[in-house]
Amino acid sequence: MGQYEKLIVKPFDWEDRDLVFHSSSGLGELGPLIAFLNRDMVEGADINIFVHHIEVKGDEGPDYVDVHTHDVSQAYVFPEEGLEFEVILGEETYTAKSPATVFIPPGLKHNLKILRGKGIEVCILRKGYYG
Numbered sequence: 001m002g003q004y005e006k007l008i009v010k011p012f013d014w015e016d017r018d019l020v021f022h023s024s025s026g027l028g029e030l031g032p033l034i035a036f037l038n039r040d041m042v043e044g045a046d047i048n049i050f051v052h053h054i055e056v057k058g059d060e061g062p063d064y065v066d067v068h069t070h071d072v073s074q075a076y077v078f079p080e081e082g083l084e085f086e087v088i089l090g091e092e093t094y095t096a097k098s099p100a101t102v103f104i105p106p107g108l109k110h111n112l113k114i115l116r117g118k119g120i121e122v123c124i125l126r127k128g129y130y131g
Contacts, residue, residue, distance in 0.1 A: 011036045019130055026064020030054045039128030048125040054114055061114035069109050072126040076102040082119035087112050
């Protein structure tokens with residue numbers, strides 16, 4: 001094993017693990033949430049990356065995220081067309097369609113709800129764990 005080989009890791013399905021501020025059943029209803037990087041995967045990692053493969057099966061996606069804040073910045077990246085989502089930023093609510101990116105500065109109250117469609121959401125939190 002090379003000196004830096006430990007920095008190359010394989011993603012895994014988050015499945016029924018807890019995720020603070022989120023309902024596991026709501027997350028799972030939308031599709032698999034895959035962990036790509038966190039400090040449990042790479043010692044010393046200071047970033048957390050999830051990829052959520054989403055497909056809304058009903059008229060509207062479930063409510064699965066509480067309004068919350070983080071002490072670091074966060075970004076939601078929707079790289080492909082196909083999803084419509086609602087995001088609360090502070091006291092304001094916005095509806096948007098992918099492709100799009102939502103940047104959330106540290107300390108800003110926020111919430112995200114997938115309304116309809118099928119696609120990918122990438123969540124990047126500037127912390128080695130989601131909490």
